Amino acid sequence: MLGFVWMGLFSNQALQVNIDEKFFNTTINVIGTIEDIPKVGNNKTQFIFKASSPFKAKLKLSWYEKSRVKIHSGDQWKFLIKIKHNNSYQNEGGFDYEKWLFFKQFDATGYVKRSDSNQLLAPNTGLSIDLIRHKVQKRLVDSISQLEFMGVINALIIGDRSLVNNDHWELFKSTNTTHLSVISGLHIGLISGFIFLFSSFLWRQCRTCTLKLPASVIGAYFGLFSAFSYALIAGFSIPTQRAFIMASVVFLSIILRRNHNSWQLYGSALLLVLVSNPLSVFSVGFWLSFYVVAIIIYGVKQHQDKHWLFRLLYIQLLISLSTIPLIAWFFSSGSIFSPIANIIAIPVFSFITTPFSLLGIILSYAQLDLLSEFIFSVANQSLVYLSIFLHYLQSFEFNQWQYTPISVSALVLLIISILIGLLPSALKLRQVALILAIAALFQPHQQLKQGEVMIATLDVGQGLAQVVRTKNHVLMFDTGARYRSGFNMGEAVIVPYLQTQQINAIDLLIISHGDNDHIGGLDSLLKKISVKQIISSVPEKISTNSNLCKTKPSWKWDGVDFQMLNTTHDFNGNNASCVLKISTSKHSIILTGDIEKKAEQHLVNIWGKQLKADVLISPHHGSKTSSSELFLATVAPELVIISSGYKNRFNHPAKIVINRYKAHNIVISNTNCSGQIDVTLSQEITITHYRQAQKRYYWRQCE
Incomplete structure (x- = not known):
């Protein structure tokens, strides 16, 4: 309480x-x-x-x-x-x-x-930790900037990964080894543990010294000091604070000569971390680090009669397998070769890269520049050889594995089944473990039926990106924006969503028109997801083969009708947007792109009452140039969905347009308030607002 x-x-x-x-x-x-x-x-x-x-x-x-x-x-x-x-x-x-x-x-x-x-x-x-860290970084950049993995070495020394090459980061990410490339509990634990053992060994060489103070106590003092120093140079970030607290609990129990078992020390460290910063529970690193330490404590007690090398490999295997459920829970994806990659990468980082990097900077400040350069080159070369191995694993097409999102109950069942299955005396219990694993993985998955369609309007800020699904097909309508920093909606929003939904291929991609906020995420999407066909009003702006929208006037998927509407007039710009109507036997929705009043008038003239739809995607994000009275009266939607950015500079949606919707008694939903909006057309129309469905107390409140 x-x-x-x-x-x-x-x-x-x-x-x-x-x-x-x-x-x-x-x-x-x-x-x-x-x-x-x-x-x-x-x-x-x-x-x-x-x-x-x-x-x-x-x-x-x-x-x-x-x-x-x-x-x-x-x-x-x-x-x-x-x-x-x-x-x-x-x-x-x-x-x-x-x-x-x-x-x-x-x-x-x-x-x-x-x-x-x-x-x-x-x-x-003045003298501050951050200033010291900055000077260390400057010294590193000046002395080893020519080394290929200078950014990783910098991250291991001062905990700043901003200099890590993007290609290197992607390599570590694709093989689930990113946790090794920045300062973590593993590095602080290993370095302080090594200092503990080394200083204890030296103290034992002095017989009179050990009579005054046990070697283990001296080792604990040095281990505690090294853990504090390493955490300090890393800026005492939250992960290093957590690691320092865990190390402190162990070393202080030795200094105070208290006999506590591993689980008591573990519980004390967990309590101290949560008391010092309760918000730690929002960190993935918190759960992974304490989980892995618990697995190590559990694993150390198994196979105690076996050779130390066997036990080391057993613990590594135990960690790799037992973290799969957590990786599935937090990331929904991972590397199938993660256990193999980590079996090699952990020793390389732990016993070569990290200690040699730290030794290199110490020698550099000792003015032993030639020796320092040699030590740094060894650390760099260890990463060069490791990257060759990781690139080999990455090269396999099936390396990346997309996990189906799992529930909390499934997560717990999977972890228990893995731990039971790896018990040395679990021969009789392995059938139970198998049953638990099957129960965890067998989750009812809602499937669209024949004649049903779901339209997910993703929250991409000021822009548009929609995923349309029928029973057996997927359509993508627009891809959001790309910004000058390189950040884009294809990589940040669309691909993660598709991966979460286990969508590996898109049957048809429609780019309504050429504005950045509709086409910006395209290139990143094409790099990650297979697209069978692309149509657009601006095929000349698309790097791969594509056709005009009017070349595909209508089609039918799984009992759902698709009709391109804006195909008979040569408009330019926003008014040239591809407009798509999707109809089931009972309901329909119109996807409008950025059409304005002129194109709306044209659609009314051509299609008349056939424009009637239950749901309308607000033209041009609710701009005052669109959603004309005639168009709204003709479409007569019950619901309008606006895709606009929070506090956007265009002031979309315009107040005059909102008032117009209200005058027509249209229910309004906006991604800037609701996040992702899902509309399912079946016997009834169902709508889900992500922010309201997944409500979190730390999220911005809707105005």
């Missing part, structure tokens, strides 16, 4: 934003201090800004500055900025950025505007 009360109080405090509403979505001057090491990218610099005036808040800011003004941790700056409330796209399978911002306790996000008023008020001249 006390735990729930503490969590509630802590969360309530984290939700308090001490910024007056008048400061949002407007240009303001703020004074504050740079925190942590800024993340420098190709097009922007991202940093944490602790504002002190005209309000006190923790901000996550981006600075798009071509001249690359250098900013350092601890510097005091005055910036002209624009901030907005924490917000993210909410879709099945997507990254919950709002949860991440809440977990990191950011009050708002925003960007720095170009202005002569942006100025450094006071450089950091």
Whole structure:
């Protein structure tokens, strides 16, 4: 009970934003201090800004500055900025950025505007951890920038992965080895454990010393100091805080000479982590790290009569297999070769890459530059050879495995079945384990029937992306936007959604027209998902083979009718948008792209009463240029779905259009309020709003 009360109080405090509403979505001057090491990218610099005036808040800011003004941790700056409330796209399978911002306790996000008023008020001249980390990073960049895996070495030393090459990160991600490429509990545990053993060994060489103080106690002091130092140089990030607490519990029990069993120490560490930061439960790393430690404790007690090498391999196998359910739960995808990749990668990182990287930076500060360069080259070469092996595993077409999303009960059953199955004395229980595994995996999956269709309007901010499914077919209508930073809706929203739904191929992709907010995610989508056919009003803008929408006027899938409507007039721009009507035996929906009043008039003239539909996708995101009176009266929808961005710069949907919908008694749903919106046309029309269905207390409230 006390735990729930503490969590509630802590969360309530984290939700308090001490910024007056008048400061949002407007240009303001703020004074504050740079925190942590800024993340420098190709097009922007991202940093944490602790504002002190005209309000006190923790901000996550981006600075798009071509001249690359250098900013350092601890510097005091005055910036002209624009901030907005924490917000993210909410879709099945997507990254919950709002949860991440809440977990990191950011009050708002925003960007720095170009202005002569942006100025450094006071450089950091004091001694701070972040300044030390920045100087270490600068030394690394100056001395080993020519090494292929310099970014990974930097991440292992100071916990900053911003310099990790994208190709390297994708390689680690595709083989489930990303946890090794940044400072984690594993690295801190291994380094502090090694220091513990080494210092204990040296102390034992002095017989008189051991009479005064046991070697294990001296080792624990040095181990604790090394864990603290490593966590400190990593900026005491939440993962390193967690690892330091876990190491501290173990070493303090040795120093205080208390005989506690492994599970007591484990429980103490878990309690301390949760008391120090209850929001840790929102971190995937929290669950994985404590889960893996529990598996290690469990595994160490098995096969104690076997050779140490066998037991080591057994624990590694146990970790690899037992984490599959958690990976399925958190990520819905993984590498089928993950156990093999980690069996090789963990020893490489643990015994070569990480210790040699740390030794290299120590030797560098000791002015032993030649030896330091050699040590760094060994660390780099270990990653070169490892990457060759990982590339080989990655090359197999079936390497990436998409897991069906599982429930909490299924997750628990799977973990229990794996643990029972791997017990050395579980011969009689393995049948039970098999039954539990089958029960966990056998989950009723709602399947569309003949003549039914589901349209998922994804939350892609200011843009449009819709997935249409019948019993045996999939259609994609538009792909959202791509931004100058490289971030795009194909990679961030559409592909994760399709993977969550176990969709590996699209039968037909329709690009309504050539605006960025409708075509921007196309290239990323094509890289990940097989597309059989593409039609568009702008085939010249599409890199692969495609045809005009009018070449496919109508078709039928699984008892559902599809009709292209805007095919008989040569419009340009928004009015050229492909318009699609989807009809079942009882209901229908019209997908409109960005058509405006002129094209709407044309459709009314051509189709007349045949435009009648139950559901309408709001033309042009609810712009005042569209949704004309005549068009609405002709279509006469019961429901309109608007796909628009939160607080977008176009002020979509326009108030005049909203009033027009209300005057026609049309129910309004908007992705900027509801997130992903699913509409199913069967005997009845059912609609699901993702934000309302999956409601979280830390999500932005709908206005």
